[in-house]
Amino acid sequence: MRKILAVLGVVGLVFMACGGGVSSPEDTVNGMFDAMKSGDIDAMAQYMPEDERSEITDMSDEEKEMVEGMLTMMSAIEYEIKGTEINGDIAVVTIEINFMGEIDESDVELMLENGSWVVTSGGMF
Numbered sequence: 001m002r003k004i005l006a007v008l009g010v011v012g013l014v015f016m017a018c019g020g021g022v023s024s025p026e027d028t029v030n031g032m033f034d035a036m037k038s039g040d041i042d043a044m045a046q047y048m049p050e051d052e053r054s055e056i057t058d059m060s061d062e063e064k065e066m067v068e069g070m071l072t073m074m075s076a077i078e079y080e081i082k083g084t085e086i087n088g089d090i091a092v093v094t095i096e097i098n099f100m101g102e103i104d105e106s107d108v109e110l111m112l113e114n115g116s117w118v119v120t121s122g123g124m125f
Contacts, residue, residue, distance in 0.1 A: 025084050025091035025110045028117040032108075033079055039071040049111070049118045076100060091117060 028047055035043035041064055045056040059067070078098040082105065085092045089112035096105050109120045 025086065025093050025108075025117045026081055028110055028119065029081060029093045029095065029108050032119060033077070036071060037075045037077060039068045039075070041067055041071065047119055049113055049120065052121055074099075088112075 032044065032047045035041075035047065041056055041059075045053045048056065056064075076099065080096045082094040082096055084094070091110040091112075093108045093110065094105060095108060096103060110117045111120050112118075
């Protein structure tokens with residue numbers, strides 16, 4: 001249960017990820033949302049910083065199933081990237097999210113890690 005809560009915290013209550021080999025912060029955000037919307041937590045792990053990936057990869061099958069079940073409701077999310085600010089190896093991508101008729105603007109914080117943009121642990125919502 002502790003792992004599940006940790007994952008949910010990292011994903012900002014089911015919104016997380018970070019980027020393996022992605023060329024831009026926007027590509028990372030798009031990849032993260034694609035993985036999240038498809039309920040693929042293993043794919044989501046590739047968008048996380050290396051030192052946090054074990055929070056996903058070390059989950060039991062039961063824990064993964066539970067999180068994947070929560071993610072299924074996220075398939076209805078629509079989003080639009082509104083802008084990106086890059087300052088060295090830190091980036092902020094501003095997105096507008098439409099979820100079940102609720103529209104909100106949020107910033108996704110990313111960092112450059114080993115040549116790839118990844119979403120920071122506090123970077124989603």
